[in-house]
Amino acid sequence: MRYIFSLFLFLVITLSACSKASDDKVYNSSVSAITMSAPASVDGPQTIPQKIIKSANLKFETADIEETFQQIQKAVKESHASIQSDSEGKNDISLYRNITVKVPSQNFDVFLQSITKGVSYFDQKEISSEDVTDQYIDLDSRLKTKRKLEERYIEILKKATKVSEILEIEKQISEIREEIESKQGQLKYLESRISESRVFIQFYKPIAEKQSVKVSYGSKLLTAVKSGFNELSGSFIWLISIWPFIIIFCVLAYFIRKRFKRRKKE
Template identity: 60%
Template sequence: MKYIFFLFFVLLSFSGCSKNEEPMAEMAVSAIKLAPKNESAASSDIQADLASPQIPQKIIKEASLRFETDNLEDTFNRIQTAIAANKASIQNDSEGKDYDNIYRNLTIRVPSQNFDSFVNAISKGVSYFERKDISSQNVTEQYIDLTSRLKTKRKLEERYLQILQKATKISEILEIEKQISAIREEIEAKEGQLKYLESRVAESTVTIEFYKTIAQKEGVKTSYGSKLWTAIQSGFFSLSEFLISIVSLWPFIILFCVLAYFIRKRFKRKKI
């Protein structure tokens, strides 16, 4: 920081003594070149922040559950009770039917502090899980890094705004405003990343898939009746096609009958 203030002091002093003033745009470029030094200094602050016990850990929790149930409606009602008790919300709800089961899939967002309580409430009525994956990701370092870089960009923006107030030429103003616009885009991008990270930390995602197996006897009866009806329809269509094919050959049948008649008549004459 001493080098930066010293450089600005020299530039300002030189501009007061010299007849040709140095353009403000060049001062802006100098500020850009010095910015990486500030960011490297900010990275050292990140390590200090990580060592500080005052910063709470930023952890993203997720869970994926799959299990079988005897009653889909009762299971869904039990999940809704757990949702209300833990201040959660349903983000996605879908249901359908496969060959041998009826299923329902839920995606639930639950406050991170209620994550364990919610998963335990869902697990109580389940005899066994076909899938139960619970994961946690510590993003504290990423969170501090984004916060520090965002602070550095905001300080850089303030420095350019101060330079802009001293600019007199249109070319200088346009150049500085261009740099400020680029910095603000970076600030908005980092703010978006930070908000997304905070959202994932604040609320955990729990995916629940539960299903009921269709009775095998019902499936056999349904399948047998369907096959029988399909066979009857297939036989009827085959017979229809056969009759149609015979009708389409009527000229050849008539010709065959005529030839057979003359051949038979000729044989009769020979015998006489």
């Protein structure tokens, strides 16, 4: 009887161990399968339109600063663009204005034609087109793969029963979520650069030489008048400061002259 009971207990323990080992094997196999299949692409070949980042840097001379600015404002409105920055100033040789515009990429060429109408010469003209199609496809593919991987881990999490398994899967999901958010940010930034082009415009008007001479001459004339007035005031103050000596000199001169006349009469 004791022998039969011992044999029965041994069978129960053995079956429990086998069942536990089987569950662990299923869990480990599921996680391994997800990890091994993660790098694979989740979608088949697909056609993505070419992704181009456009930008321009322009510098030119104008005969009228305000008129050119009005022309740019009109082009901004017609192209549905927006002015990001606007600054103006003056140096020794010119008046200038610097403007940075963000314009929808589909209106890029039309906008450039509008703002440069009438410009015969450019001090600087740089127009660039950067093809980022491969970079966009790579980011988009990686993002989709990470999302699929996250879905698989969530399915495994629903079936997990052990605390250790649940914690491990949640850790994996958290790391995948961080990677997804990072890829989303990179893709969003790339899409914004693709959809809107930046145009930096610097235009200036030289200060006329004759105008400079006139201003310089008027400034010199005003300085000369002020200088003469200061000299006159200084002389007047000097005369006031020595008035006692002047009186003594006049008195002495009077007596000397009077004595000289007496001698002449004798």
